[in-house]
Amino acid sequence: MKNLILGLLFMATSYTYSQHSITGTVHDEKTGEPVVGASVFLQKPERGTITNFEGEFTLSDVAEGRFNLIISSLGYGTRTIRIIIPLDEDLAILLSPTAIEMEEVIISTPFHKLQSENVMKVERATVAELNRTGAVNLSEGITKIAGVETVTTGAGIGKPVIRGLSSNRVLVYTQGVRLENQQFGDEHSLGISSSGTESVEVIKGPASLLYGSDALGGVLYLNPERYAPSDSTAVDAGAVYFSNTLGVEANAGFKTSGEKLKFLLRGNYATHSDYETGEGEKVTNTRFDELDLKAGLGYRNDDYKGDLRYNLNSSHTGIPEEIGDQTSSKDMMAPYQSVQNHILSLDNSFYFDDSSLDVKLGYLFNNRKEYEEEHEEDHEGETEEEHAGHEEGEPALKMHLSTFNYDLNYHFPQKGKFETILGIQGMYQTNENLGEEFLIPDATTKDIGILATTHYHLEKIDFQGGLRYDHRNINGQAMGEAGSEEFISSLNRSFNSYNGALGVKVDFTSEFTGRLNVATGFRAPNLAELTSYGSHHGTNRFEIGNPDLENEQNYQLDLALEFRNEHFEIFTNAFYNSIDNYIFLDPTEERIDENPVFEYVQHKARLYGGEAGLHIHPHPLDWLHLESSYEMVIGKQAGGEYLPLIPAHSVLNTFRVEFEEQDWIKDSFALLSLKTVFDQNKSGSFETETSGYSLLNAGFGGAMKFNTTTLELQLSGNNLLNKTYISHLSRLKPDGIPNMGRNISLKARVYL
Template structure:
């Protein structure tokens, strides 16, 4: 394909024939595979050129065919452009948010999606082993952060400290992170923020492409493969992905662990029984026309992960299991989880209205297995199934986006969700329950003038929780006043019905001045108490404590003021995002002075909490090839009432800074666009704790990466290669927000990973 005037190759020209399609490369060439012999007619078109038709005879011997396209121009009387870029839309909304691109995800990919996102200022994780983690935004996590995928809230057993997030990160292209209250649009649990996994981009017409991702790591001997494909005809499109990962125990830079004054020796630095497996599959089918777009997605995530044997109480001291026989064995205790999800996302344009409909069904089936060990009056359990959770969630979101004129962007909607959570196993912790929530909202993004926008909205939520009674499966002994003894089945939970309702509101301003955006937002949000906070009454052996709920808990109410200043130009950017947050009745698990069969009793209670902090970020490009980035984040928390008045909150992240340098070299040997990246994280000590937490010393960790493209099969589709070395100096350090921090387990040691992305 050649420009008839300049004789230069033309990139991006469409080549279309009967059942044939291709796009020209930067060299102007195109390839059509699996073409039958004979005469074929091809139409070649490109914006700015007159279309040409070429007749080509395909046979055993063929000559090179040159096709010349002539430039063409169409004179238009008047052109009016109304669309806005994604960046401009984000600037105009007074919400502190950040969009994470596919390029960032590929460069920073770790063992889970949330660990990949931890380099975003204000985002951290609660880690559970080597492949599981849950999000923390500005020091708040669990059910205070909503994770959304395909417009539907991801609902699992995220209330548990040791429960990870069941999402295949290889099927993720873009993530939007909202910092601060987002209950206005997302509902009750978004009191701290949102991780919104955006819909995948549409494939281009008459195309098919895919990729294979290969991953290997030496710290835990991980081997992983993921293959994805998408295709589109004219109006129909399809997607599919399969992922499998298998890893052994991960290594830590120590040979012994001190837990409850017991010293556990580690074999070859392996954190015994932390091996795991994961198998994921997804398929999507969609249809698009001028005013209608609809896609249905099926996905299933299946994982089996071991728990560090010595973390599950202290029974391992008397266990007959040889945990050190192999670093790939999955022995007791371990968990199995399967998350099945169906979603449908439909949008319909009618005049200046756009209707959005999201439907979702999820089943989360989780089994926690451990050795059957008797406790107190409990005899030896009949099997290994300590706890079973089976949760079904049905969701419906309806939203209307309406622009009556160029100055208003009005959105109104309704969210409905129904949860049915059943339990099993011999270890009771939370009761079976049903939960129904409904919320209605409306907001308007009003253009005062081109660079000044006002965002205001209101929402009302109502929720109904019905928890079921539960009796122990074994009798306990009770001494009566008359000196006799009774054997009774203790009741751990009652049939209870509770309802909650509250208002959320938000108002904010966004002002754009040249290259700087100023935002201020004041929001009020709330969160309904969960079943574990209201009605738990049992032993949590993962934490080796007795947990008791409180039916008198009120919904959490939060008021937050957010500011954001962001300046950017071609070579430099700077941003600062401070916040102030007040909780009227923060819910937390409080250790008491009471004991149940030698186990300390923890009770859910509430207190007033004051929080403040924020993030600072900067980026500069030097000499075109060197990019420097720096960010820092800090959260201050203080309970101002209640039993722990004067203390901070659990899992509060310390002051932390991340400095990175990215240098792009010139092409050399087979490497195209090679980049060398260094990340240096400095984290201060965490002296502010809530017992039984322990103070955590500060640390410094260096990670290095090499990223490049290699023309292996074709220059049109180079292979992406990434070599990453985490914890370069094998530093022994503790992450204060790690689940295993409570039992003196440090973070993983040095880890070399190699990944390949092979397009086809």
């Protein structure tokens, strides 16, 4: 026992004396003046500080090892430097002045680098930036990102579209885990609130190497709200009013952090009436409400970082069918959905001398109910026993989807200029029907994937590549009465795929960068595509699945060029995407339950296009911004027919002013934007052409400081000219129902 105690004391003493400090200075590269208030952030383990009036900083109690140090300050280019502890001397860091916004670390890619250091181009925007023009929800906000659109069913239902691909071809990540909420349904919403979401990252193109099946078209990665800085507490509350839907949104948050332990809590409630078109008509049953609660508990020391998060999102969303009763009521009317999403995640990082292990665990529970209109004639000829399963007030459709997923990545010690990651990911999922009706059977889905990826860094060239193997098994039970039209046979299918990616980034000069990426991706058919047999009320069609469908498999070539200096930035991004066994719905000439019948079929498809943009910020007028972006995508089947639900070409022009911070006001801005959408005359076989339109949007706001209290005010307007238009990606287009007219929003928030 005595020897054990002495041994423990020796280990503790050794650990204490193995701690070191990082000290240094940060100066302006051109003037030599100290940079005051610069952020100095140690990436792993996470720890940060800011420079004093002399540009000096100190980070204490740092263990021996190799670390990345990220230095950033508004008005300067962000730098990443590799250091070895213990240091031989103090650091002397120089930052170059720039009018470009301060860079952030990209979380959705495996090596967590700055965008300027990434081999793969990733678009990033904060939710605050996306909401400056008064977006009603997150799905609408992300359409401000070039190459990203949304398929809508009214104002409350929206699904992301990345370069013409959507639904199960775009994987959504939140709290570090993949979102599973029956996303195969075209009339199913995203199920995530912008409340408590700090930023959005978009990977455009196949990301199966990193995320497996369903990332064939890209990834929408949502970063949660950060904790308060160490030894601080923050409280905020606010509200937003939307004129078009007579909508009200209330939000409040509390967060506090010690040196190691952190906690946050945020709640949000929104309610909206039916939206009004540019012609002044309300679109019946587009009303919706949403309750969102988020909580987080974090812990951090030199060897470990843990982040436990929980999110409850509960919504009621009307399913519109026509322009009928004109009412401002917010009460639900059938048909409508009632959906609850529970997301529990645990993000762990274990830090060793020169390596680290990331372990992410997630449990998701989706409780989906759909309520139908009651019609007496629907049940004529049925016995009491035949109609007993669906009582008045009970949901016709009720499904429980439970998902457990895991993601383990080991970061090997850096060898020279090589960084390497070996990972394993998996998912166990069950679907259970509890209602009278069913669209897909009770089923179990099992996923497992193994990946390896490496990054090789030279002074002006970076390479990144990797390989991955995936296996998915879907086991579905027989549903319904054998011999009846509604009967679904049992299903046991396995899908396998090998995929890879290779990319290179070249810094031709300090201002001109090029990226070339080639990647393959795959998507296993989902339960709906394999087994569906029933009417989808949100899309007004009868869908029939195909149990013999094979993997979708694609490859994409992506070329990105970017030039930036202190006066302007210009970029162009071109892609070519070839997909074998592309799955889509093909109309037949039949009708069932008064709905047209669509069957799932497969053909080869290809999509191509890209984005281009310009951002002018003339120096020294750094407060002035002129931005323009153009996006296009064309999708065709092998026979030459166009693919459905491909967004029209569009241009977004924005004039933005960001005022200089004063003693009593900060973050003040004003913007005016015009989005021009061209005619979509390259429509699918069962679509009609769509006329183009232009939407004028504006917004301005700022935050006023009163001692320790800050009041933020923002006034925004969408479709200011009250244009009557129909989006090609609107599910209400076949019924001739226009999109939302003018909407003015007023936001107020108090920070204590």
